[in-house]
Amino acid sequence: MGRSPCCSKVGLRRGPWSTKEDSLLANYIQQNGEGQWRSLPKKAGLLRCGKSCRLRWMNYLRPGIKRGNISEDEEDLIVRLHGLLGNRWSLIAGRLPGRTDNEIKNYWNTHLLKKLKTAAAPHKDLPNLAAKPKKKKPKQKPTPPSPLKDESAADEPTPPPKTKVYLPKPIRVSSAFSRSNSYDSLASNSDGEKAAEELSYVPLQWPPIFELEEGDYGVCAAVGGGSDDFLDGGFILPVLNHSDSISSDVNMLEKVYDEYLQLL
C-alpha cells in the first residue's frame, strides 16, 4: 500500500536546485503566494514535485531565513526546548525566528547530540538520547470523562511525591476545537463546553490540567503560531504519572508549566 513517492514520476528533476530553478520558484511565490504546492511546479515552469518545491522554499528561499552561526543563546534554547518538547523540530523552530526545523534538526544531530553526550554523565534535559526514535503513535482517542478531583483532595496529607515525568512527546489535541476558538471562549461559551465535553476536558483552573488516562495528567500550555497549536496556541505538556497524591501532581504540573513559560 501507500502512495508512491511524488518525485517518482518520470521526467521530474531531483537533487540539488539550480539558481535558475530557485529564481523561478521564488518569483512565482512572490507573485502568487505560497500554497497549492501540488500544482505550483507546473504553473511556475519547474520540473520538480510539489513537495520538493515546498521544502526548497521553506528551508532555503523563504525571506528572513538565517543561515549558519547558531548563537549560544539559540543553542541553549534549543537544548531546553528539546528537553520539553522532544523531537518536535517544527515547534522548536517556531521559537527561533529565522531558523528552520531542518536546520535545527541537523544542528541537533551533528553538534548538540555529540556535545551533550560528551559533556559528562546523563543530562536531565536529554531523555533517551541514544534511544531509537519511535514511530509515530496512532491518533489518541479522547479519554472518557474524568473531571479533575475536587479541592478536597488537596487537603489530604500529602505523602512524598512519587511523580515521574515522561518527556515528551506532547500530545496534540487540536482537532477537537476550531482554530478560531480561544481558551477564554472555550471556557465561557456553549461551543466550548460542547468541545470540552467531547474531549473530557474540564478547564477548572489555569493552567488547565487534564486527566488523559487514569492516573496520567497533562497541562495545556500556550505555544503560539503554527499548526500544532491547541486552542490556537498550545498542547499538552509532558504527562505525569501520578501515584497517590493528586495535589503533588498538580504542583508538579504547575512547576513544569512555569518552567515552560520562562522559555517563551
Next chain:
DNA sequence: AAGTATGCCAACCGCAGCGAT
C-alpha cells in the same frame, strides 16, 4: 599528492493529520 575517513547539510521518503467530497 593521493587515498580514506569523517562531518555536515540539503534533499528525499514515508507516514499521519485533516479537510473536502
Next chain:
DNA sequence: TATCGCTGCGGTTGGCATACT
C-alpha cells in the same frame, strides 16, 4: 461514514567539503 488528495512533519540518506593518514 469512508475515501481521497494535499500538506506538513520527522527520520534518513546521499553527496560534497574538509580533515586526516
